[in-house]
Amino acid sequence: MASVAEVKSAIDAAITQINESQAALRAAAEKLAEAQQSLAAALDGSGHEAVGAAQASLFQAATDLEECLAATVAAVEQAQSYAAML
Amino acid sequence: MSTIAKLGVRVRSAADALPLDTVTVAVERLRVASELLLAARQHAERPEAVPGVARALEHAEQAGHALRVARERLAAYLTAIGLGSSASPPTEPQPADRAPRVTPSEPPRPRSAAPTEEPDWWTARIAVLTDGPAPRRRADATGDTERLLRQVVAAVRGGDRDELRAALTGAPTPIGLRLTAVTREPLRRLAAEWLGHPPTAADLPRLARATEKRVRALLPGLPRPVLDTLLAWTCHVASEARPAHQPAHPADTPVAGAVLTGVLLRLLGRDPDALAEFMAPSSSSAGGDDTSSSVGKDASSSGGNASSSAGEEPASASAGGEHA
Numbered sequence: 001m002a003s004v005a006e007v008k009s010a011i012d013a014a015i016t017q018i019n020e021s022q023a024a025l026r027a028a029a030e031k032l033a034e035a036q037q038s039l040a041a042a043l044d045g046s047g048h049e050a051v052g053a054a055q056a057s058l059f060q061a062a063t064d065l066e067e068c069l070a071a072t073v074a075a076v077e078q079a080q081s082y083a084a085m086l
Numbered sequence: 087m088s089t090i091a092k093l094g095v096r097v098r099s100a101a102d103a104l105p106l107d108t109v110t111v112a113v114e115r116l117r118v119a120s121e122l123l124l125a126a127r128q129h130a131e132r133p134e135a136v137p138g139v140a141r142a143l144e145h146a147e148q149a150g151h152a153l154r155v156a157r158e159r160l161a162a163y164l165t166a167i168g169l170g171s172s173a174s175p176p177t178e179p180q181p182a183d184r185a186p187r188v189t190p191s192e193p194p195r196p197r198s199a200a201p202t203e204e205p206d207w208w209t210a211r212i213a214v215l216t217d218g219p220a221p222r223r224r225a226d227a228t229g230d231t232e233r234l235l236r237q238v239v240a241a242v243r244g245g246d247r248d249e250l251r252a253a254l255t256g257a258p259t260p261i262g263l264r265l266t267a268v269t270r271e272p273l274r275r276l277a278a279e280w281l282g283h284p285p286t287a288a289d290l291p292r293l294a295r296a297t298e299k300r301v302r303a304l305l306p307g308l309p310r311p312v313l314d315t316l317l318a319w320t321c322h323v324a325s326e327a328r329p330a331h332q333p334a335h336p337a338d339t340p341v342a343g344a345v346l347t348g349v350l351l352r353l354l355g356r357d358p359d360a361l362a363e364f365m366a367p368s369s370s371s372a373g374g375d376d377t378s379s380s381v382g383k384d385a386s387s388s389g390g391n392a393s394s395s396a397g398e399e400p401a402s403a404s405a406g407g408e409h410a
Contacts, residue, residue, distance in 0.1 A: 006231075007126050009267070010260040011136070013336055014122035018139065021115035025146070028105035028112065032153075035100045039160075042096040050166060054159035058104075061152035068112070068145035078137035079123070082130075 004086050011083045018072050018079075025072070029065045032058065094169035101160040109150040116143045118336055121207050125259050208259040211337040215307040216251040229257050231264040232365070235344050238265075239358040242348025247304050254341060265340035269347045272364040273320045276350035279364075290321040300349045305342060312338045316346055 036058050043051050087095075120139050127136040164170055213220035237253035254262060277285040277293060285293065294317050301313055316339065351361060 006260045006264060007129050009264050010122045010126040010129075013263050014119040014126065014139075017115045017119035017122065017336065018142075021112040021119065021142075021146070024108050024112035024115065028108040028149070031103060031105040031108065035103045035105075038096065038100040038103075042093060042100065048163055048166065050159045050163035054156045054163065057152045057156035057159060061149045061156065064145045064149035064152060065109070068142045068149060071142035071145060072116070072139065075119075075137040075139050075142060078135075082132075082135045082137070085135075 008083055008086050011079050011086075015076055015079050015083075018076050022069060022072050022076075025065055025069045029062065029069070032062055032065065036062070090167065090169070094164055094167075097160055097164060098169075101157050104153045104157055106150060106153050106157070109146060109153060113143065113146045113150060116146055118207055121259065122263075122336075129260070208262055208337055209255045211335055212251055212254045212341065215305045215338065215341055216247050216254075217306045218247065218251050221252070221255055229261050231261050231268045234261055235265060235268055235347065236358055236361060238344040239348040239351055239361055242300075242304060242345055243352050243358055245303070250304055250345070254344075263336065263340055265344045268365070269340075269343035272347050272361065273316075273343060273350070275364045276347065276354065277320050280350060280353055285321040287321055287323045290317060290323055293317055293321060296353060297346060297349050300352070301342065301345050304345050308338060308342055309335075312342050313346070315339075316342050320346075 036055075039055065039058070043055075116139050120143060123136055123138055127133040127138075130136050161170070209220050209222075234253060234257045238250060241247075241250035241253055274285060277289070280296075281289050281293070294314075297317070298313065301308070347361070348358075351358065351364075
């Protein structure tokens with residue numbers, strides 16, 4: 001049977017990992033926004049189907065990154081609350 | 087350069103700048119977090135109160151998938167306008183360095199797919215660190231961290247990498263992760279006994295020379311900065327901060343700490359059973375980092391001379407330990 005300290009240790013380590021993922025997600029969101037701007041400027045006026053598909057995918061990626069970040073924030077809050085009660 | 091060629095350069099440049107590597111790092115971290123939370127849930131009194139990160143993981147994987155699709159579409163566009171010869175950028179992120187990372191990324195799951203089995207990242211990482219196979223871990227693996235540390239120390243003493251791997255992969259992940267906390271005290275105490283005085287920044291090169299080769303022989307896959315950081319900590323030296331995009335794998339520091347503990351014990355010529363005396367908190371420094379009060383006691387109990395050695399000769403080598 002694991003001790004409270006071991007459960008707490010696992011949760012603390014998980015929070016560290018989630019925090020690192022958040023840093024990566026924020027960096028990714030920034031880089032993605034820059035790439036979107038750059039492509040919008042370069043491909044302004046293009047009606048090519050592949051361009052539309054690429055831009056839709058980039059929009060989807062940005063949305064997923066945002067939602068991922070929100071989910072991690074909620075997970076960290078819950079994990080911290082639980083760890084504080086141990 | 088023609089207008090069309092300039093367009094090609096801009097599009098290719100933007101496609102190359104898409105943050106696939108960064109998203110992969112986020113996915114890796116979330117997978118590790120998921121495994122840790124799963125382990126915590128299995129042992130928690132109120133498992134429902136322990137959060138999961140499945141939704142976050144799914145979004146991160148989908149983001150990676152969307153980025154790959156975008157890159158492919160941009161490559162298709164460049165091909166369509168006659169710039170396709172080198173317009174197929176890699177769709178999978180490339181590793182940034184030789185240092186082993188977490189488990190490789192899996193293909194993104196469809197949104198509606200049932201959750202797949204989480205990878206056993208601890209076992210996989212031990213296999214990388216020890217450069218050997220990754221045995222399947224028993225689902226009912228149990229144990230405690232102190233016992234695991236004794237097993238690691240015994241494997242280090244025998245120089246047996248297979249035994250080391252078996253000990254580490256046989257332990258539940260939370261037990262293994264606690265090695266970091268459990269080895270803090272013995273690392274500094276053992277270093278103090280070997281040096282003959284509490285370790286300081288001036289002792290770092292000497293301690294590194296004495297231990298690095300032995301640690302490397304047992305952990306050939308260990309990224310160098312991990313051991314550097316551990317040795318620096320042992321000698322009370324603030325190590326250089328790692329770049330944010332290259333965090334240590336969560337298994338690296340606990341495993342390296344345990345092996346370094348074993349190496350120091352071996353340098354002192356002490357039996358694995360002697361580990362207990364280095365782990366017991368001293369009366370005046372319980373919970374703290376000060377090892378000075380315990381050094382005299384340890385040195386005197388082993389017959390070493392805590393103040394005699396200023397050179398490469400370890401203070402207690404005369405007690406049966408190996409020379410640096």
